[in-house]
Amino acid sequence: MAYKIVWSEFSEQQIDEIFLYYQEKSKSYNVAQKIITKILLAPDRLINNPRIGQKELSLMYKNIDYHYIVESNYKIIYSINDDDFQIKIVDIFDTRQNPTKIERESRINLSQSYS
Secondary structure, eight states, X not given: OOOEXXXXXXXXXXHHHHHHHXXXXXXXXXXXXXXXXXXXXXXXXXXXXXXXXXXXXXXXXXXXXXXXEEETTEEEEEEEETTTTEEEEEEEEETTSOGGGGGOTTTSOTTOOOO
8 A cells, every 4th residue: 555645844844944045045946946846756755665765873762763765965754654554754854964963852753643
């Protein structure tokens, strides 16, 4: 059965920030839109095989297994709910940042449930 992609509120905020950053940096709506479109479409490759992404080692201490795929300079971090056939995108992390930032509790809130 195909899985459904669900975006957390935090990951949606990250998408908005990335879009605004590239729109300002490049002075082009189209450039920003192209980058965001790539990020938004990347999780589609998980629908039939959600475990193709690598485990996110910096989050191994959490109660939930997190995986990731990479699109451009961004790690798309997600968890898998096999009971509901859902893939929850929890964070879009710029790999050019300090890796320890990924561990901040505000980034991945374990109390967020699947919707």
